[in-house]
């Protein structure tokens with residue numbers, strides 16, 4: 001389903017201060033997950049942009065502990081609002097909340113890909129101290145290592161859903 005715009009407003013931009021910031025809210029249907037709201041902020045003056053997603057129907061804080069043991073688990077859908085933190089204890093990964101967070105709707109594998117994208121390039125060198133981290137992530141992406149994805153969202157707007165369950 002294409003996103004449908006349900007609301008749009010012009011307001012003051014937090015960066016340049018002009019009233020040229022357009023905030024649009026879209027709703028769309030995501031398989032497995034249901035209705036998701038997408039906020040898009042765009043300033044026509046300075047180019048400031050941000051976006052965020054969240055489940056349209058949500059309750060209180062969620063804390064999900066999701067075991068990843070198979071390729072199917074790696075393909076589970078992750079809806080990650082800007083209020084969400086993701087922790088993977090076995091891999092030493094922590095993704096903090098914040099508006100800079102990208103890939104709002106992704107998969108468990110996509111979360112790991114993004115972690116790898118942010119690893120300093122020297123860690124890909126076999127002799128570097130942080131190479132073990134890269135190897136662990138790569139093994140996890142190849143389903144050679146089990147791990148747990150812990151998703152915490154104080155606003156309850158995020159979730160992890162597996163196909164076929």
Ligand SMILES: [Zn+2]
Nearest residue numbers: 013016043046
């Ligand atoms: Zn601006």
